Amino acid sequence: MASHALILLQIIVLSSLAATAFSLSPYYYKNICPQALPTIKTLVEAAVYKERRMGASLLRLHFHDCFVNGCDASILLDPSPTIDSEKGALANQNSARGFEVIDEIKAEVDKICGRPVVSCADILAVAARDSVVALGGPSWKVRLGRRDSTTASRTQADIDIPSPLMDLPALINNFRNQGLNQRDLVALSGGHTIGFAxxxxxxxxxxxxxxxxxxxxxxxxxxxxxxxGDTTLAPLDSTAARFDTAYFNSLVKQRGLLTSDQALFSGGSTDNLVNTYRLYPQVFRKDFAQSMIKMGNIKYLTGNQGQIRANCRMVNN
Structure with a gap:
């Protein structure tokens, strides 16, 4: 009887360890490569200093990655005979940028670590956080340990990445499909406080x-x-190089640039959140950070799933 109890206890402990081993952790690289995160931060800061707009571009890459089959760096894969690159999707074509910065970060991190141990998916997640901080936004502990996909889907990207033409019900449904609620929708849309369209x-x-x-x-x-003039740029709010609440102020004044922006303040269920974030910047900063962590948890790969790419643009041979 005692032996049965011991076996049962061992099974419970092993199951618990297995569950823990495959969850993300802010300290994933602490022993594997302690210089990984400081290296990413330095290179992101340099890229944003060189071109302020790059901060928004790197944030957008992470967002567009996570919304298509999870945060797995599929957006970084170039076209090939076996890869239907998401770079050709409507939301990304001639618009997604920052790929060269990610390449530079990947090369330097692998050099510092001595081998490819940091996934491209984790680099995207950390670079997004460091970009926001570099532009005056909040910081958060990025949960790490993602692995990289070996596939991409342009078709899925066209379905899952929210369109700038969406109305509020479509936006709510789009985010709900990713496990995100209305608070996440408004907070993450607040990322449009930086960048251009x-x-x-x-x-x-x-x-x-x-x-x-x-x-x-x-x-x-x-x-x-x-x-x-299709590619001519305009700022998403009046302070496009600074992370603040000007975006929400613009919505109240009916000065949202995109249809999907103004939809958040149009007499619907998200009006109160827009007003809250406009009047209480600290609430916005806190919610934005929490929603970024939540978004970073969408369908990630761990353990033996996927791979750690040596080159973020292609699957390992």
């Missing part, structure tokens, strides 16, 4: 919308004509 993404709004400040629409039309 292309004319193609907001042309319909500035020429056709009724819930838009007329002077703002006129201002944006000056650089985004009805035809042509």
């Amino acid at each position: 292309q004319c193609l993404a907001f042309r319909g709004r500035i020429y056709n919308a009724t819930n838009i400040d007329p002077s703002f629409a006129k201002e944006r039309r000056a650089t985004c004509p009805r035809t042509g």
Whole structure:
């Protein structure tokens, strides 16, 4: 009888250890390669110092990665006979950027660590956090230990990455499909407090919308004509190089650049959250950090799943 109890106890302990071993941890690289995170931070800071816009681009890469089959660095894979690259998806084509910065980080981290031990998926997650901090935003403990995918899906990217044309119900449903709630939707959308959007993404709004400040629409039309100039950039809020709450202030004034931005303050269920974040910056910063951690937990690979790519752009041979 005692032996049966001992066996049962061993099974419980082993099951517990297995569960723990495959969960993410902020300290994953502490013993494997303690210089990994400081190296990423240094290179992200240098990239953002060189070009402030790069901070938003690196944040966006992590977001677009996680929304397509989880946070597995699939967005970084180049096209090949076996890879239907997500870089060709509607939301990424001629728009996603920062790949060279990730390449540089990967090369330097592997050099510091002596071998490829840091996944490209973890590099994306840490680079997103360090970009936000470099632009004055909050910090958080990034949970680490993800592995990299061996596949990508342009088709899935076209389905899962939220469109700038979405209304509120579509946005809520899109985020719900990823296990994210309305608070996550508004907090993560607040990432648009940094960065720019292309004319193609907001042309319909500035020429056709009724819930838009007329002077703002006129201002944006000056650089985004009805035809042509698709890639011309406009800031997502009035302080595009600084992480603050100007984004939420702009929504209340009907000066949201994208249809999906203004949808968050349009008489719907997220209006109160927009007002809360506008009036209480610390609440926004706290919720943004928590939602970033939550997003980073979407369908990650661990253990024997996937691989640690030697080159973020291609699957290991």
